[in-house]
Amino acid sequence: MFKLGNIYYGFKLIEETEVKEIQSIARIFIHEKTGAKLLHLENDDHNKVFSIGFRTPPSDSTGVPHIIEHCVLSGSRKYITKEPFMDMVKGSLQTFLNAMTFSDKTLYPVASRNEKDFFNLMDVYLDAVFYPKIYEIPEIFMQEGWHHEIFDEEENIRYKGVVYNEMQGAYSSPERILGENIGKSLYPDTCYQYSSGGNPDIIPELSYEDFLDFHRRFYHPSNSYIYLYGNGNVEKQLKHIDENYLSNFDKAEIHSTIGIQKPFTSRNEIVDYYPISSEENDENRSYLSLNFVLGENTDPEIYLMTSILSQLLVESEAAPLKKALLDEGIGEDIFPVSSGGLQPSFGVVAKNTSPDKKAQFEKVIFETLNNLVENGIDRKLIEACINIVEYDLREASKFPTKGIVYNMISLDSWLYDGDPLVHLQFDKTLNKLKSNMDTSYFENFIKERIINNPHSSLVIIEPKKGLGEEKQRIMEGKLDEYKKSLSPEEIKELIEENNKLKEMQVADDSEEAKATIPKLSIADVEPKAQVIPQKIIKEDKLTILSHNIFTSKIAYVDFYFDISMVEEKLIPYINLLIGLLGKIDTKKRPYSQLANEIYIHTGGIDFDVTCYDQKNSDELYHPKLIVKGKAIGDNITKMMELVSELITQSKIEDKKRIKELFQQMKSRIEMTIFDAGHSVAASRVSSYFSPSKKYMERLKGLDFYWFLSDILETFDSNSEEILSNLNKVYNMVFSADNLILSFTGDEDDFSLVKANLPIVIDKLNTLDFQPIKYGFAEERLNEGILSSANVQYVSKGYNFRRLGFNYNGSMRVLSTILSRDYLHNKIRAQGGAYGAGILLDRTGHIVTFSYRDPNLDRTIQVYDKMADYIDSLNIDEEELTTYIIGTMSQLDPATTPHMKGQIATNRYISKITQEDIQKTRDEVLATKLEDIKAFIPLIDKAMKEDYLCVLGNENMIKDNEKLFNKLVQLKK
Known part of the structure; x- marks a missing residue:
């Protein structure tokens, strides 16, 4: 038993409380000798988590916090291989192993179910952050951060480095450039004006000395936030952290406080540019973003309202701001944007628009918001949006290692000297917001925090042909000037440095170095594969798969519809269709009411399409359209009614709405391409030789993206044919033939689902479809x-x-x-x-x-x-x-x-x-x-x-x- 005020291996317990929302006992400790802060969440989760984080506010955009995050994992006092991080990835039973740079903090989390492995991982990370080899081996900085690369006196000098190239990729995305400019526009006097990841134009300004100085200043126990989660032996964990690490340090005064941005008296405006290729069309390719600082993240109401506002005003299908902007033709896609940190913001973005719509963009937003304040917001919309946020909290954002999510949530207050538990104990705040649904709370919040708030900004990002080439010329010019400034001896020294780096990179770790990496044995591995409970029930053409698994009373019901009867030319229409369902009117109600009904009664009804290869073959495959619903208790019946309504009563006829949704679909694909570029290329190359991957390309790969682009080009003249094809697919795919129902939850909820199955099944089409054999030929497109x-x-x-x-x-x-x-x-x-x-x-x-x-x-x-x-x-x-x-x-x-x-x-x-x-x-x-x-x-x-x-x-x-x-x- 722990007692308040007692000291456990150097850690004084200052608070202990139950956090019912996450079924945990929370303990807050302070390390007496160093002032290190530690949060322990004890529960029965055997997937244990350790994390150490530091407040790391940047003072420029050289990316020094990000480069340090990479570099400290490249060798330390005890673990002397070139990359202990990768050595642990090779040979650990970890369930999570990563490091992350945020705008104001750097985090080093690990997770494992195996206790021996957990302690190994914890020790490697603690040694890495407190005793890295970066002071002895400058080549680590060169490899992971940046360096001037040259191997021959006649060569041109190049920039090289892992973080440099990572951020070159990140800055290929206009959304990244937009996000950076929002930070600059709202927080010009704080660390949030800078890119902590590093702007590739500025990264080469970082010197090795400044890099080391940043580590010296911020990577100290007095500036650390340590986190332990799960069913591990916490006293053993505390002892290890204290005896091996913290006891070696004394308390220090670390100047890492995050500064508050003073409120503006008038709106700030920024214009910036992003590169497009020479053959791309630059018309209506701009971004407009209107942003507002809402308060401070340590306030639990502000914290939840930031998420609720995004749903309420923009994200939901019933969101009034999105509807108003689309109706006015301002942008092809409207989405919310928010920055985290100490002072959260809310923003609305119009994508694929033009700068000359700036005044209209602002006018529509304020007219819509004023109308909401004067006439009141739909109470069902408020209820639905609160429900969306609540499901997200209760499901830990659907992330499999829940302890990592809880760590990040705790830091959203803890990092700013607030209570680390305030956002984990969310029931009280949620209940307060629910009790205010019938008052003017939400209208007043919008009036005070948005309409009458001068602490705001307008950011415009415009496309610019040739910008990439222009930046390349500037960079090459700088490098050329730099080389000219060097004497022959200095060039030789630079070549020697590069050769030394190369030697380090190609050299194998010594046996002595390898021996320092902690290892598990085969005996530490469970030889038996986990058995997932699955009961198979066959009823006529229906197959029911029931998985009796603890889900915190949430019932997950997934319908797998066979779509192998859809002819080849209509395959992309299946993905177009699922992008519409739930977002268009049904015979029963308009889509705005439908969206509210779904989120008031359920945790959401989602659609997906995919293709399952049969074991040992990519020529035998099973394409499926999946309808996924989740609900709690008696709401299961309502969920089944809503599923039935979506798949049997949707009206595919509103051309304006359907075109809007297609434009949004295209926009969202474009926003993910560069982040998932490796998957895009791998899927594409697989489609050259694999029939199942060719099917997936038509369904949701680049083939689909290009098909969607073509559809939008000709939509106004071909809308009748497009709607006809959509209706044809809609009336075909929701068939009782070969239907699989997959349920995950407890037995009581399964009985309720089974009893309500006729609500869905009885209205499905019963036509006898034959699967189509597609003629996908192998083709080396290269x-x-x-x-x-x-x-x-x-x-x-x-x-x-x-x-x-x-x-x-x-x-x-x-x-x-x-x-x-x-x-x-x-x-x-x-x-x-x-x-x-x-x-x-x-x-x-x-x-x-x-x-x-x-x-x-x-x-x-x-x-x-x-x-x-x-x-x-x-x-x-x-x-x-x-x-x-x-x-x-x-x-x-x-x-x-x-x-x-x-x-x-x-x-x-x-x-x-x-x-x-x-x-x-x-x-x-x-x-x-x-x-x-x-x-x-x-x-x-x-x-x-x-x-x-x-x-x-x-x-x-x-x-x-x-x-x-x-x-x-x-x-x-």
Whole structure:
């Protein structure tokens, strides 16, 4: 038993309380000797979390907090390999292992179910942050941050560095540029005016000395926020942290306080630009954003109202601001934007608009808000939006490692000297907001915090052709001037520095260094694969899969509709359709009322489309449209009624509304392309040789994006045909034939779902459809996809089954070795890309990818030499065991209860049995070096098939045009 005021291994307990909302006992400690703050959340979650964070306010946009986050994980006092972080990823049972830079803090969280592993991870991170090798090895800064690269006196100097290239990729997104300018516009006198991740134009201004000074100033226990979560032995954890780390330090005065931005007396306005490629259309491609500072995050009402306002005014389908702006034709997509930090903001963005609509944009917003204040907001809309936020809190944002989410929520107040529990104890605030639904609370909040609030900004981001080339010329000019300023001796010194860096990168860690990395043994691994409970019930054409899993009383009900009867030319219409349902009128009510009904009574009804490969084949596959609903208790009946209404009574006829939704769909795809560029390229290359991946490309890949773009180009003249095709698909896909119902929850709720099934089933169409055999032929398109991105996403792949090879679990270990070692070293550490990897699956796909990669041809050469690397691979049993254990962590990821039900359902559809899962596990655990070597011909032949796709910079791809069969514009 803990007692208030007592000291436990140097930590004084200052508060203990129950947090019912997250089923935890919370304890707040202060470390007496250093002043380090520690929050412990005790509960029965065996997925334990440790995190240490620091307040790290930037004073410029060189990205120093971000570069330090990378660098401290590259060797420390106790762990002297080049990259202990990657060594732990290779051989840990971790369920979460990462580090994150925010606008005002840097966080180092880890999670594991295994206690020995948990302590190993905790120790590696503590040693990394307090005793990094950055002071002794400047090459770490050069590799992870930035450096001048040159290897020959006649060469031009280049900028190189992992963070530099990562941020080159990040700044390919106009939304990133918009976000940075919102920070500048609202908080010009605080740290939030800067890019903590680093603006690539400014990163090269960071000196090694200033980098070290930032670490000295902020990475001290007195500036730390330590977090422990789960069912671990907290006294043992406290003892370890104190005895091995904190006791070595004394209290220090750290000047890291986050400054408050004084309120404005008038609105601030900023205009900035983003690059587009020379062949892109720049008409109506601007962004307008109106933003307001709402208060301080330590206030629990402000904290929740920031999220509620986003739903209420913009995000919900019933949101009045979005509707008003779309009705006025201001932008093709309207979405909310908010900045976190000490002073949260609310903003509304119009995307794909023009600067000359600025006055109209502001006018519509204020007229709409004034109308809401004078005439009142729809109470059902308020109730629905509160419900959305409440579900998000109770489900920990649907993130599988809940403890990580709770850590971030606690820091939203704790970091600013507030109560770390205030946002975790959300019931009191939610209840207050609910009790105010019938008062003028929400209208007054909008009036005071938005309408009458001069602390606001208008940000305009415009497209600019040639901006990328202009920045490239400026950068090359700077580098040229820099080289001219160097004497021959200084150039030689610079070349020597680069050679020293290269030597460090290519050198293997010594056996002595490797021995410092903590290791698990095979005995630490559970040999038996987890069995997900699944009861299979067959009723006529219906299959019911029930998963009796604890879900905190939320019932998850998913309908899997067979869509294999849809003819090939209509495949993309399936994805168009699901983008409409729930957002258009039904025969029963308008879409605004429908949205309110859904969120008042349920946690949401969502739609998805995907394709499940049958075990061991990509030629046999099962395309499905999935309707996902969730509700609590008696609301299950209402949820079933709403599902039925959506899939049988939607009216596909309002051309104006449908065009708006298509424009929004296109906009949202564009906003994700560069963040998921590696997936885009990998999916595209897979579609060249895989029928199931070709289907997915038509359904939701680049083929779909281009189809949607074409649809919008001709919508006004072809709307009748488009609506006809949508109705045809709508009347076809919601069929009782081959329907699978997947339920996840408890037995009582399952009985309620089963009793209410006729509400949905009885209204489905009963036509007898035949599945279509699509004629997807293999085709080596080898495209270079031209974009305004500053980096590349490079992918090669093939299907090894077509080359005569069969799947084996040892391939998972091969993937770990190649991804975590060879590709990481060659493409990331030496090549400067943010990441790289390879996937091998039981259907036969072998696909490589790189992420935010400054290279192109060089990366392809790395892929082509994978077989040579495996041929020369010489590792002992201990090293191989490390790779096996790292592979096991991928077989046992953290999952939410709903995810478990989905995994079991996916396996059922793909005909993957528990025996198959166990066989793969057994093969992973039994892997020998000769098993890995046996894959040499597979890798060699797959890469020699030469199926290639690159999404990247227009000029870089054109410079390597000989590698491609065709060049394609990303945005047509």
